[in-house]
Amino acid sequence: MKKNQPSQSDYEKFIEDKIPKPNYLKNCTWAFIVGGLICTIGQFIHNRIEAALNLSHLDATNATILIMIFIGASLTGIGVYDLIGKRAGAGSIVPITGFANSIVAPAMEFKREGYVFGIAARMFVLAGPVLVYGITSSVVVGILYYFLKIR
Amino acid sequence: MLNKKIGKQTIKFLEAPKIISANAIVGPKEGEGPLAQHFDTILDDDLFGLKSWEKAESKMIEETVKAAASKIKLSIKDIDYFFAGDLLNQLMSSTFAARDLQIPYIGLFGACSTLTESLSLSAMMIDGGYGDYAVAATSSHFSTAERQFRFPLELGNQRPLTSQWTVTGAGAAILSNKGKGPSIAYATIGKVIDFGIFDANNMGAAMAPAAVDTIKTHFSDTGLSPSDYDLIITGDLGVIGMDIAKDLLMKEGINVSHNFSDCGVKIFDHEKQDTHAGGSGCGCSAVVFCGYLYTELIEKKIKNLLLVSTGALLSPTSIQQGESIPSIAHAVAIRSS
Numbered sequence: 001m002k003k004n005q006p007s008q009s010d011y012e013k014f015i016e017d018k019i020p021k022p023n024y025l026k027n028c029t030w031a032f033i034v035g036g037l038i039c040t041i042g043q044f045i046h047n048r049i050e051a052a053l054n055l056s057h058l059d060a061t062n063a064t065i066l067i068m069i070f071i072g073a074s075l076t077g078i079g080v081y082d083l084i085g086k087r088a089g090a091g092s093i094v095p096i097t098g099f100a101n102s103i104v105a106p107a108m109e110f111k112r113e114g115y116v117f118g119i120a121a122r123m124f125v126l127a128g129p130v131l132v133y134g135i136t137s138s139v140v141v142g143i144l145y146y147f148l149k150i151r
Numbered sequence: 152m153l154n155k156k157i158g159k160q161t162i163k164f165l166e167a168p169k170i171i172s173a174n175a176i177v178g179p180k181e182g183e184g185p186l187a188q189h190f191d192t193i194l195d196d197d198l199f200g201l202k203s204w205e206k207a208e209s210k211m212i213e214e215t216v217k218a219a220a221s222k223i224k225l226s227i228k229d230i231d232y233f234f235a236g237d238l239l240n241q242l243m244s245s246t247f248a249a250r251d252l253q254i255p256y257i258g259l260f261g262a263c264s265t266l267t268e269s270l271s272l273s274a275m276m277i278d279g280g281y282g283d284y285a286v287a288a289t290s291s292h293f294s295t296a297e298r299q300f301r302f303p304l305e306l307g308n309q310r311p312l313t314s315q316w317t318v319t320g321a322g323a324a325i326l327s328n329k330g331k332g333p334s335i336a337y338a339t340i341g342k343v344i345d346f347g348i349f350d351a352n353n354m355g356a357a358m359a360p361a362a363v364d365t366i367k368t369h370f371s372d373t374g375l376s377p378s379d380y381d382l383i384i385t386g387d388l389g390v391i392g393m394d395i396a397k398d399l400l401m402k403e404g405i406n407v408s409h410n411f412s413d414c415g416v417k418i419f420d421h422e423k424q425d426t427h428a429g430g431s432g433c434g435c436s437a438v439v440f441c442g443y444l445y446t447e448l449i450e451k452k453i454k455n456l457l458l459v460s461t462g463a464l465l466s467p468t469s470i471q472q473g474e475s476i477p478s479i480a481h482a483v484a485i486r487s488s
Binding site: 015102 | 202203304310313346347348360395
């Protein structure tokens with residue numbers, strides 16, 4: 001560190017009490033309610049289309065994911081999803097609607113930089129890391145599964 | 152040679168250049184805040200009728216400079232220097248405004264400290280006799296700053312309680328040794344101070360030590376004390392940073408219990424406007440000074456003002472590479488005429 005300045009930890013200790021702490025209970029409650037609500041809507045859609053369209057469980061799951069992504073993207077487009085996210089936090093980030101939001105939001109933001117270097121290049125700026133590590137870990141788990149023959 | 156520099160970091164202006172005009176333009180949110188009545192123009196559209204927020208920010212600078220000049224019936228052509236800065240890469244807003252204004256331009260980057268940086272340099276130009284009129288202008292825009300430093304607007308994330316809200320606004324002040332107005336007595340140029348804060352969402356805590364260092368140096372250089380000022384106001388420390396700065400100053404034996412404030416605290420109603428720790432950005436101290444404080448100086452409600460704009464000199468790259476936040480503060484002492 002630089003001369004004539006208190007060490008980093010002294011200052012960090014000094015300011016510690018001055019930094020407001022988030023209300024974890026309130027935040028968790030909101031996340032639980034909104035996250036749960038999104039999942040309940042998903043389950044409702046899943047049950048309905050599985051019964052109405054006579055789809056297999058897996059096909060109904062895929063259709064539900066598409067519908068939920070559409071809803072997440074639409075709510076982002078009309079400027080509602082960020083308002084939900086402000087209250088719900090992880091409750092609206094973790095479900096797949098949050099994943100849709102993380103792709104549509106930068107796409108909208110960088111439209112002015114053009115369709116190639118704006119929308120297309122920036123679209124995965126937030127979701128990209130999730131995809132990279134999501135796919136990587138699924139490959140690793142797949143290899144382990146193959147060799148260990150876990151049943 | 153006349154010795155205009157006193158102490159370690161302070162300039163004493165012998166001619167005391169005057170701020171003969173000032174103008175402030177703000178966005179809609181700032182126009183709903185407690186200082187609304189003091190701003191010259193409140194936009195009802197933060198795009199200013201243009202296609203991008205960057206264009207809007209640039210137009211805000213241009214319009215505020217024009218308005219400041221027209222208040223005193225000064226032609227833009229007669230202004231000798233245009234000192235301006237903003238938060239964007241390569242000073243996009245200021246540069247594009249300078250392209251249209253066609254005033255000899257010196258672009259400055261001091262992050263949110265740019266107002267006092269530009270005021271100090273303008274005052275030096277005028278005091279040195281290098282010109283008759285200099286304009287100091289700075290701007291920031293919530294939406295341009297968010298997309299450069301943080302997340303897309305529509306992303307459903309939560310802002311931490313320590314985060315601050317970038318002010319959408321631009322302010323311009325015209326300095327001259329002709330005409331009437333409050334005068335700049337001293338300028339204390341700050342050093343870059345880094346106390347090892349890494350959290351880009353807690354800039355108040357990062358900048359507070361820089362403000363304290365500059366204020367302390369100002370008093371030791373000039374021999375003045377806090378009681379010589381009616382108001383000592385920092386740029387954008389926000390609620391948390393202001394509290395820290397006050398405590399640090401008290402520790403140094405500088406009693407600022409009665410006359411200390413912060414532009415970032417003044418500009419928003421933090422409870423109602425959901426701005427968390429307060430306002431920030433180059434535009435914050437610019438609009439609070441050019442709108443509110445300038446009028447108070449003219450009306451002599453404030454006679455001696457110490458304006459200390461504070462800047463967090465971080466970049467998205469420096470944060471991603473794990474660097475702490477270097478900060479700076481410049482102080483300008485202004486007296487009502």
